[in-house]
Amino acid sequence: MATTPSKEIVASFGRGLITYITADMGRAEIQSDNIPQAIEDLVRVPLGQKLYLRPTWREVQPRPGRLEFPDYWKLTFGLAAKHSKRVAFRIQMRAPDYEEEALPDFVLEKVPMVKLQGEWKGSPNAARHRKTYLEPRYDHPAFQAAFEELNGLLAAELNGNPLVEFMDTFMYGFWGEGHTWPFANNPFPDYATAERTWINMFEVQLKHWTKTPLVTNTQPDFSRVGNSEVVDRTVRSYNWLRTDTIFVENEQIEAIGNRPPWVAAIVEVGMSDGSPASLRINEGIPYTDNEITHVMDVGANYWSLWNFHHIKAEHIMNYYRQYPQSIDEIGRRIGYRVRPSLVWEYEKDGSPGLVIGFANDGIAGVPGVLRVTLASNDGKIAVGGSLDPGYPLPGKIRQAQFVLPRGTNWQGLRLKAEIEVKGMRYPVRWDCHQKLEDDGSLHLRTNLSPD
Numbered sequence: 524m525a526t527t528p529s530k531e532i533v534a535s536f537g538r539g540l541i542t543y544i545t546a547d548m549g550r551a552e553i554q555s556d557n558i559p560q561a562i563e564d565l566v567r568v569p570l571g572q573k574l575y576l577r578p579t580w581r582e583v584q585p586r587p588g589r590l591e592f593p594d595y596w597k598l599t600f601g602l603a604a605k606h607s608k609r610v611a612f613r614i615q616m617r618a619p620d621y622e623e624e625a626l627p628d629f630v631l632e633k634v635p636m637v638k639l640q641g642e643w644k645g646s647p648n649a650a651r652h653r654k655t656y657l658e659p660r661y662d663h664p665a666f667q668a669a670f671e672e673l674n675g676l677l678a679a680e681l682n683g684n685p686l687v688e689f690m691d692t693f694m695y696g697f698w699g700e701g702h703t704w705p706f707a708n709n710p711f712p713d714y715a716t717a718e719r720t721w722i723n724m725f726e727v728q729l730k731h732w733t734k735t736p737l738v739t740n741t742q743p744d745f746s747r748v749g750n751s752e753v754v755d756r757t758v759r760s761y762n763w764l765r766t767d768t769i770f771v772e773n774e775q776i777e778a779i780g781n782r783p784p785w786v787a788a789i790v791e792v793g794m795s796d797g798s799p800a801s802l803r804i805n806e807g808i809p810y811t812d813n814e815i816t817h818v819m820d821v822g823a824n825y826w827s828l829w830n831f832h833h834i835k836a837e838h839i840m841n842y843y844r845q846y847p848q849s850i851d852e853i854g855r856r857i858g859y860r861v862r863p864s865l866v867w868e869y870e871k872d873g874s875p876g877l878v879i880g881f882a883n884d885g886i887a888g889v890p891g892v893l894r895v896t897l898a899s900n901d902g903k904i905a906v907g908g909s910l911d912p913g914y915p916l917p918g919k920i921r922q923a924q925f926v927l928p929r930g931t932n933w934q935g936l937r938l939k940a941e942i943e944v945k946g947m948r949y950p951v952r953w954d955c956h957q958k959l960e961d962d963g964s965l966h967l968r969t970n971l972s973p974d
Contacts, residue, residue, distance in 0.1 A: 524863075524865075524866040524967055524968060524969060524970050524971065525864065525865055525866070525970065525971055526862050526863055526864055526953070526955035526956065526957050526965070527955060527956045527957070528860070528862065528882075528884040528954065528955065528956065529860075529862070529953075529954045529955050529956050530855055530956075531855075531954075532572075532854045532855055533952050533954065534572035534573075534607070534608070535858075535942075535949070535951055535952060536609070536688070536942055536944070536949035536950075536951075537787055537824060537858060537859065537889070537890040537891065537942055537944065537949070538572075538787075538824045538825065538857055538858020538859060538885070538887070538890075539571070539572035539573045539824075539825055539857065539858065540570055540571045540572055540573070540825070540826055540827075540828050540850075540853070540854055540857065541571060541572075541573040541574065541575045541611060541789075541825050541826070541827050541828060541829075542565050542566070542568050542570070542571030542573070542574050542575065542828045542839070543565075543574075543575045543827055543828060543829035543830075543834055544562055544565050544566070544574055544575060544576050544595070544599050544834070545575075545576050545577055545578065545595065545834070546575070546577045546829060546831075546832075546834070547577065547618070547619075547620040547698055547832065548620040548621065548650075548832055549577070549578060549579065549582070549618075549621055550593075550595055551620075551621075551622075552620075552832055552833070552834045553565075553834050553835070554833050554834060554835040554838070555835065558595060559594075559598055561834075561835065561836070562595060562598055562599060562602065563598075563602055564835075564836035564837075565834070565835075565836045566599070566602040566603065566606055566608065567606065567836070568828065568836050568839055568840065570828055570839065570840075570843060570850060570854065571608070571828050572608060573608060573609055573610070573611055573688050573825065574599055574603055574608050574609070574610045574611070575610070575611050575612065575827070575829075576595075576596060576599055576610060576611075576612040576613075577612065577613045577614075577615060577691075577698075578592075578593060578596060578612075578614060578615065579614070579615045579616075579618050579621060579623075579625035579626075580614055580615065580616050580625055580626055580627055580630070580673065581623065581624060581625055581626060581627045581628075582596075583596070583614060583677075584627055584673055584676065585627050585628075586627070586629065587627075587629050587669070587672065588672075589676065590676050590677065590680065600686055603686050604686060609685075609686055609687060609688035610686055610687055610688060611687070611688040611689045611690070611691070611738075611789075611825075612687075612690055612691070613690070613691030613698075613699055614673070614677070614693065614699070615698055615699050616659075616693060616699055617658065617696055617697050617698070617699070617703075618697075618698065619643075619650065619651040619654065619656075619697050619698070620649070620650055620651055620698075620832070621650065622650050626659065627669075629669070630659070630665070630666060630669050631659075633663075633665035633666075633669075634659045634660055634663045634665050634666045635659070635660045635663060636657035636658065636659055636660070636710070637657060637658050637659075637660065637708075637709075637710035638655070638656070638657050639656040639657070639658060639703055639706035639707075639708060639709075640706060640707045640708045641705055641706040641707045641708075642705075643656070643705055643706070656703070656706060658696065658703060658709065658710040659710060660710050660711075661695070661710065661711075661720050661721075661724070662711065662716055662719075662720040667723075667724075670693070670724060670727065671727055674693075674727055674728055674730075674731040674732070675731055677690075677731075678731035678732055678733075678735075681735065682731065682732050682733060682734050682735050683733075683734030683735060683947060684735070687735050688736075689735060689736040689737070689738050689763060689787075689789075690732060690735055690736070690737060690738065691737075691738045691739075691740070691765065692725065692728060692737045692738060692739040692740070692753070692757065692762075693724060693728060694721070694739070694740055694742070694750070694753065695709070695717075695721060695746060695748040695750075696709075696746060696748075699740075700740050700742050700767060701740050701742035701744070701746070701748070701750045701753075702742050702743075702744075702745045702746045702750075703746050704745050704746070706746075709746045709747060709748055711748070714747050714749075717747060717748040717749055718748065718749030718752060719749075720748075720749075721748050721749045721750075721752075721753055722749060722752055722753065722756070725739075725753050725756055725757075726756075729756075729760055729762075733945065733946070734945050734946060734947050735945070736762055736763045736787070736890075736944060736945060737757065737760075737762040737763070738762065738763045738764065738765045738787075738789055739753055739754055739757040739762065739763070739764055739765065740764075740765050740766065740767065741754055741764055741765070741766050741774070741775040741778040741779060742767075742772075742775070743772060743774045743775070754778065758782065758783060758786055761785065761786075761891075761912075761944075761945060762786075762945075763786055763787040763788070763789065763824075763890065764778065764779060764782055764786055764787070764788055764789070765788065765789035765790070765791065766778075766779050766788070766789075766790055766791070767791045767792070768792065769790060769792050769814055769817045769818060769821075770814075770817070776821060779821045779822075779823075780820070780821040780822065783888075783912075783913060784887075784888025784889070784912070784913025784914070784916055785888060785889065785890060785891060785892070785912035785913035786890060786913075787824040787825070787858075787887070787890030788821065788822065788823045788824050788825070788887065789823070789824065789825040789827075790818045790821065790823040790825065790826050790827070791827040791829065792814050792818070792826075792827060792829075793827070793829050793830065793831030793832075794811045794814070794827070794828065794829060794830060794831075794839070794842060795809060795810060795811040795830075795842045796830045796833060796835070796838035796839075796841055796842060797838065797841030797842035797843075797844070797845055798841075809846055811842060811846070811849070812846055812848075812849040815849040815850065815852070815853050816849070818853065818857075819852075819853055819856060819857070819886050822886045822887045822888075822917065823857060823858070823886065823887065824857065824858040824859070824887045824890055825857070825858070826853060826857060856884075856885055856886050857885065857886060857887070858885050858886070858887050858890075859883055859885040859887055859888060859889045859890070859917075860883060860884040860885035860954035861881055861882065861883050861884075861885075861889065861893060861915060861940065861951065861953065861954060862881070862882055862884065862953045862954050862955035863879050863880070863881055863882075863938055863953065863955070863965060864880050864881065864882035864920060865879065865880035865882075865920070866878075866879050866880075866967060867879075867880075868933055873929055874926060874927065874928070874929050875927045875929070875930075875931050875932075875933060876924060876925055876926045876927050877897070877924070877925045877927065877933055877967075878922055878923070878924050878925075879895075879922065879923055879925065879938070880920040880921070880922045881893070881895070881910065881914075881915045881920065881921050881922070881923065882915060882919070882920055883914075883915040883916060883917045883918070883919065884917075884954060885917055885954075886917055887917065888913035888914065888915075888916055888917065889910075889912075889913055889914060889915070889942060890913075890942070890944065891912065891942050891943050891944035891945075892909045892910065892911075892912050892942070892943040892944075893909065893910045893914065893915075893940060893941075893942055893943075893951070894907065894908070894909045894940065894941045894942070894943055894948065895907055895908070895909075895910070895923065895938065895939070895940050896938070896939045896940075896941075897925050897927070897933075897936050897937070897938055897939075897967075898936065898937055898939065899935070899936055899937075900935070900937065904927070904928060904931060904936065906925050906926065906927060907925075907939075908923070909943070910923060933967055934967055934968050934969060935966070935967065935968070936966075936967050937960060937964040937965065937966055937967070938953075938964060938965045938967055939962070939963075939964040940952075940953060940963070940964075950962070950963060951963065953965050957970070
């Protein structure tokens with residue numbers, strides 16, 4: 524038997540286009556007088572398989588001891604369940620594009636703040652350019668205790684939650700990205716204290732988030748707080764990476780483009796809303812199409828459907844109606860797209876068996892471990908195991924041997940796939956053109972004529 528690639532866009536864990544519901548500015552970023560309807564319109568955007576939220580700490584925990592999610596968070600999760608989409612999120616501890624403070628009052632009352640040195644020049648119409656910037660002493664015992672509580676409360680509800688795709692790692696500074704550019708200082712007395720603090724805070728997250736992937740930004744360490752060590756520990760703990768640039772910082776592209784194959788990569792870049800001024804066409808190529816090409820160049824698992832600071836479903840679709848080709852292409856190629864390309868039968872010592880060559884028609888490795896099982900419909904036969912983490916690689920074949928019980932006819936067996944990430948298993952629908960069962964498994968049969 525042999526299979527050929529599918530052109531369908533199918534939602535699977537560990538890959539997809541992410542529709543941004545909120546980001547840097549929270550609800551203020553949504554361009555609508557009817558926020559609930561605007562959120563529902565965004566959830567319904569057919570191009571996106573995942574959803575994304577980025578509230579502040581103050582929004583999700585205004586008081587100690589319990590979470591109080593904002594209405595837009597609860598609405599998004601409810602609609603995600605209704606439309607079979609998972610949600611990714613980040614909790615901002617510093618949010619320069621919010622008018623209000625990102626930290627809750629119960630933290631501000633106990634933790635010293637340090638003024639940042641320098642000036643962030645720009646239009647006074649933007650909140651980020653009107654503020655005086657203070658950063659908390661993250662190493663203060665009161666901050667550390669509150670941070671531990673926040674992670675514990677969040678993880679109790681969301682760690683391993685079937686509606687959650689991933690959580691962005693808490694990092695230093697603006698938007699939780701790992702920097703306070705363009706300011707020259709940080710709130711720590713020295714580099715050793717800064718690095719030690721953020722290593723400890725990452726370890727707190729590892730302790731609580733045992734099932735849901737943590738996604739660490741590959742931000743260069745402009746602010747000298749130990750980002751490279753946090754990135755290293757992210758990779759070594761089988762968590763994932765992200766970048767919020769594709770053209771600006773070559774260091775991030777190096778980290779993302781040469782990550783281990785079992786590490787997923789999320790690329791966040793804003794897209795055009797389809798208006799003439801936002802298209803920025805050069806030699807016939809819109810800027811967004813150029814971005815998409817380079818997102819695929821680094822082998823991303825996810826890409827953001829995000830109209831930077833002007834979020835609206837119609838903005839996404841307005842661009843897509845004019846320039847559908849690149850978005851369709853990345854939708855069909857992003858992440859891993861695995862199928863049993865070649866199936867060979869054999870017999871050894873009286874026992875039948877199969878050797879199956881698994882192909883990956885995507886642009887990224889499997890962000891975890893691919894588990895494959897051969898089973899009969901009556902459940903009497905079940906043979907399976909795992910490929911190496913990250914395999915099959917894009918454009919490669921990885922073979923696996925299945926030894927079957929004596930007398931087994933391989934035709935009629937069903938080949939099923941799952942991806943295992945941090946001990947959690949998620950169903951995988953084979954990305955092949957050939958007919959699949961309702962659960963995404965492949966009914967093995969002869970479909971080739973003899974040579």
